[in-house]
Amino acid sequence: MPEKNIAEVQRQAHSRMAQMGFTFSRDNRGFIIAAQGYLMLAGIGLLINGSLLADGASRPAFLHLFTLGFMLFMIYGLGSHMLPRFTGNPVREGVWPWWQMGLAHAGVASYVAGYLLGWHGLVIVGALLAWLSLAVFTFRVWPVLWPKKC
Amino acid sequence: MHKRNRLFVSIALIYGLLGGLIAIVRLLDPSLIPGNVPRAHGHIMLLGFILMMIYGIALHVLPRFGGFPLYSERMADWQLYAANTGLPLMIAGWLGWRDMLVMTGGLFTYGAIVLFGLNMILTVRGKGSA
Numbered sequence: 001m002p003e004k005n006i007a008e009v010q011r012q013a014h015s016r017m018a019q020m021g022f023t024f025s026r027d028n029r030g031f032i033i034a035a036q037g038y039l040m041l042a043g044i045g046l047l048i049n050g051s052l053l054a055d056g057a058s059r060p061a062f063l064h065l066f067t068l069g070f071m072l073f074m075i076y077g078l079g080s081h082m083l084p085r086f087t088g089n090p091v092r093e094g095v096w097p098w099w100q101m102g103l104a105h106a107g108v109a110s111y112v113a114g115y116l117l118g119w120h121g122l123v124i125v126g127a128l129l130a131w132l133s134l135a136v137f138t139f140r141v142w143p144v145l146w147p148k149k150c
Numbered sequence: 151m152h153k154r155n156r157l158f159v160s161i162a163l164i165y166g167l168l169g170g171l172i173a174i175v176r177l178l179d180p181s182l183i184p185g186n187v188p189r190a191h192g193h194i195m196l197l198g199f200i201l202m203m204i205y206g207i208a209l210h211v212l213p214r215f216g217g218f219p220l221y222s223e224r225m226a227d228w229q230l231y232a233a234n235t236g237l238p239l240m241i242a243g244w245l246g247w248r249d250m251l252v253m254t255g256g257l258f259t260y261g262a263i264v265l266f267g268l269n270m271i272l273t274v275r276g277k278g279s280a
Contacts, residue, residue, distance in 0.1 A: 067195065075203060083159070086151045086210055124177045131170040138163045145156045 024081055027097035031077030034101075038069025038108065061115040068130050069108045076100065076137055089147045092140040100140065103133035151210055154223075154230055158206030161234060165198025185245035193244075197237050197259060205229065205266060213273050221272035225265050233262035 014023070024032065045052050045062025052062055084091045111126025113119070173191045175182050213220045220226060239255030242248065 071200060075200075079159075079203070079207075082207065082211075083151075087156070120177075124174070127170070127174045127177055131167070131174060134163075134166050134170060138167060141163070142160075145151075145160050 024077070025093075025097075027093075027101060028077045028081045030101060031073050031080075034105065035070050035073035035077060038065050038073060042066035042070060057118065058116060061112045064111055064115075065108065068104075068111065072130075072134070073104065076104065076133075079141060080137070083141055083144045087144055087147075089144045091144050096136060096140050100133050100136040103129045103136060107131070107133055152223075154227055155206045155210045157230060158202050158209065162199050162202035162206060165194050165202060165237070169194030169199060183245065185247055187245070190241050190244040193237070193240060197233075197240075202233065205233065205262075208266075208270065212270055216274040216276070218273055218276040221269050225269045229262045229265040229269070232258045232265065236260075236262060 042052065042062055042065035045054070045058065045065070049056065049058060049062070052066055053059060054062075080091050080097065107126050107128070107130030109126070110122050110129060114122030114124075114126055169191050172183055172187060172194070176187045176191070180187075209220065209226055236255045236258030239251050239258065241255075243251030243253075243255060
């Protein structure tokens with residue numbers, strides 16, 4: 001098959017999958033991409049300290065780049081993609097995923113910067129923002145898990 | 151999605167919020183919550199949030215991806231009970247400086263891990279009823 005036709009078939013297949021809801025929405029794609037970015041940032045801790053769990057002031061910064069940045073963002077992206085498909089119930093969309101993403105990014109950035117700069121207030125602000133993003137995620141997926149009975 | 155698996159995911163979310171909250175309170179004033187709060191926070195997030203989320207999702211998808219039904223629904227039910235007996239005991243032990251509670255809770259938590267591990271191995275290897 002000519003290369004041009006292969007590209008066209010791939011484009012059609014992708015379009016069909018998107019129409020059927022198999023592929024990531026824009027927000028979930030953003031969560032997954034960001035998770036990989038945070039994973040690579042967390043890995044810098046390995047280069048600097050020789051361990052993700054090294055002693056010293058940077059320990060919570062790199063540890064939370066891995067847990068809050070990588071693991072939590074992966075759960076956000078995969079959870080809000082898969083759970084509606086497993087249950088058949090819709091997840092709350094609209095502005096909510098974008099609030100969740102903004103809070104999570106601001107939270108991780110503030111938390112990590114706070115520890116690296118030694119600003120305790122910034123650490124608290126970051127932790128609060130990250131916690132609020134989890135609260136928004138819970139709010140979004142709760143009706144997926146426990147829908148109101150008609 | 152089985153109700154037990156939805157419970158695992160829901161409980162994971164609640165543990166995530168709880169674990170985050172006690173860390174924030176600790177950051178605000180370390181004297182407000184007694185006990186070994188960092189250790190409790192770490193285990194609430196890892197065993198409560200991440201692991202229970204994995205339990206709920208894996209119990210749903212691995213039988214489907216593996217092409218065989220779940221080896222034992224009853225094992226998975228007991229896994230839910232053991233995991234949610236163990237972690238609260240461990241948390242109470244750390245916050246109350248009671249090593250015995252931590253140890254007992256750890257045994258329940260390990261029991262849940264073994265039940266999950268065996269159930270998944272036997273499911274993916276196709277030792278179920280189908």
